[in-house]
Amino acid sequence: MTSLPNNxxxxxxxxxxxxxxxxxxxxxAVNCKExxxxxHSAPLTDENPYGNDPLGxxxxxxHTFEAGDGANGRTVHFPRSCLHCEExxxxxxxxxxxxxxxxxxxxxxxxxxxxIGCKLCSWACPYGAxxxxxxxxxxxxxxxxxxxxxxxxxxxxxxxxxxxxxCPASARHFGDLGDPNSDVSRLVEERGGYDLMPEMGMKPVxxxxxxxxxxxxxxxxxxxQEPAEPVTGSTGSxxxxxxxxxxxx
Amino acid sequence: xxxxYSVIFFTTASGAGYGALVWLAIFAATGxxxxxxxxxxAAFAVALGLVxxxxxxxxxxxxxxxxxxxxxxxxxxxxxxxxGVAAVLAYIPTLLFALGWIVFETYQGAWLVAGIATxxxxxxxxxxxxxxxxxxxxxxxxxxxxxxxxxxxxxxxSGGALAFTVFAVIASPAPExxxxxxxxxxxxxxxxxxxxxxxxxxAPVATAESATGLGGIGRVSLFEAPHTSDNYIMREMGxxxxxxxxxxxxxxxxxxGAAVPVPxxxxxxxxxxxxxxxxxxAGLAALAAGVLVERWLFFAEAxxxxxxxxGTDTV
Numbered sequence: 001m002t003s004l005p006n007n008x009x010x011x012x013x014x015x016x017x018x019x020x021x022x023x024x025x026x027x028x029a030v031n032c033k034e035x036x037x038x039x040h041s042a043p044l045t046d047e048n049p050y051g052n053d054p055l056g057x058x059x060x061x062x063h064t065f066e067a068g069d070g071a072n073g074r075t076v077h078f079p080r081s082c083l084h085c086e087e088x089x090x091x092x093x094x095x096x097x098x099x100x101x102x103x104x105x106x107x108x109x110x111x112x113x114x115x116i117g118c119k120l121c122s123w124a125c126p127y128g129a130x131x132x133x134x135x136x137x138x139x140x141x142x143x144x145x146x147x148x149x150x151x152x153x154x155x156x157x158x159x160x161x162x163x164x165x166x167c168p169a170s171a172r173h174f175g176d177l178g179d180p181n182s183d184v185s186r187l188v189e190e191r192g193g194y195d196l197m198p199e200m201g202m203k204p205v206x207x208x209x210x211x212x213x214x215x216x217x218x219x220x221x222x223x224x225q226e227p228a229e230p231v232t233g234s235t236g237s238x239x240x241x242x243x244x245x246x247x248x249x
Numbered sequence: 250x251x252x253x254y255s256v257i258f259f260t261t262a263s264g265a266g267y268g269a270l271v272w273l274a275i276f277a278a279t280g281x282x283x284x285x286x287x288x289x290x291a292a293f294a295v296a297l298g299l300v301x302x303x304x305x306x307x308x309x310x311x312x313x314x315x316x317x318x319x320x321x322x323x324x325x326x327x328x329x330x331x332x333g334v335a336a337v338l339a340y341i342p343t344l345l346f347a348l349g350w351i352v353f354e355t356y357q358g359a360w361l362v363a364g365i366a367t368x369x370x371x372x373x374x375x376x377x378x379x380x381x382x383x384x385x386x387x388x389x390x391x392x393x394x395x396x397x398x399x400x401x402x403x404x405x406x407s408g409g410a411l412a413f414t415v416f417a418v419i420a421s422p423a424p425e426x427x428x429x430x431x432x433x434x435x436x437x438x439x440x441x442x443x444x445x446x447x448x449x450x451x452a453p454v455a456t457a458e459s460a461t462g463l464g465g466i467g468r469v470s471l472f473e474a475p476h477t478s479d480n481y482i483m484r485e486m487g488x489x490x491x492x493x494x495x496x497x498x499x500x501x502x503x504x505x506g507a508a509v510p511v512p513x514x515x516x517x518x519x520x521x522x523x524x525x526x527x528x529x530x531a532g533l534a535a536l537a538a539g540v541l542v543e544r545w546l547f548f549a550e551a552x553x554x555x556x557x558x559x560g561t562d563t564v
Contacts, residue, residue: 061475068467095320095330117312126387128482128555137312
């Protein structure tokens, strides 16, 4: 049923991603691919993998953005995957019932046996989280590693999504964002975690922690800041003016 | 958005087919064309043929066409499912309407009720098609209030041109009906022009800053994409058409779709007989080309929010 669950529990499993810490190493994306190509939605097909124009299914991709200008500008590594929204348009547009939001924990999943591969869910997702597998003819997406997080065969510390377990900088956190006392909820509270594109109305569960504030530099070249000193003004002394001119050449 | 040929063909062909069914009901209600086996066969073959070809083509782009029946199950939440259900339901009155016209050579009484039901279910199906696009918040320009009306009026315009032309060729109906067709074609392009004006001047709904949440630091721009080659999202959602090409294609659409057919059908209304049939055929051909360009642009011009993660500034 692609209507959203009426009796959704309070549990909202999701990720919290710390943009202050992420170093952009892509390990989360690679381990995601590694695990999931043998997991619930296996395989994550690659087409033409060794050719000039490879195309493949990835659930997690790391973008890098520049924010701000000049010396106050920052380079921010930005992992992006399914946000397991509370009101996911990708689920309600599905004509077959293949897309669904799991009542017990809010994870958004695709039943590959019912998917007709119409791709409308990928059109409905503003976050670009769903990727079509041309070889299987079905849509695939992040499962929040449902085959890890409840897997009794794994040691307890490994029962987290592959991206979280592999992050060398601990920039990724997994937990219940519906529980205000969970570690992830407290982290969001402390650090001012936010939603991506709230104007789309999907109410994402995953949260992003902003890069921590830095002292604003006013050094010359600091982008939109005023120049520190006009270099051609008179100092009142002919000698100092000459030094100023000489050094300004 | 990537303008997939299967979707362009489906929306234009089935739109024209459903529009033609509406006009068949109008022609029946007004007694414009005699209900003979021959007129019925020709008209329903063209209208139902286009509807059916469109529906079939829409299943060809599916990853699993053999599961297409499942798309009829989620009508409670999905406009695509509602469209499928409406399309199937529309066949019931349409086949009855066709049965009366073709086999019993009548469209009076209960058969006319089937005709009216045909027109209503056809319009509902086209409206569902429009709502599939209009309900996608991720493509802000498609949520414009004119999108569904544009789909409906283009179905009526192309369907009217089609139904009138079929009858002009085989049955010589009152030529004045061509004026009604010309009027609806003009209305369709006027509404499309309003859509183009609105999407050109609409304020952005989302930005690279809101997509990343980094706007507090400053202007956000993509420094490095996740991969060196394209991915599915970039190919499917990232299709972009140069603004100057879009402007030129809009002119081509208007020339083919309005500047040729509107005068052709206006003139056809004064003549009658073979000249009317020839003018209607010419007008229909130009209109079809214009509508295809219009539909191609509808997809090609639309910007998807996911492209904000791949270097687009605003959508």
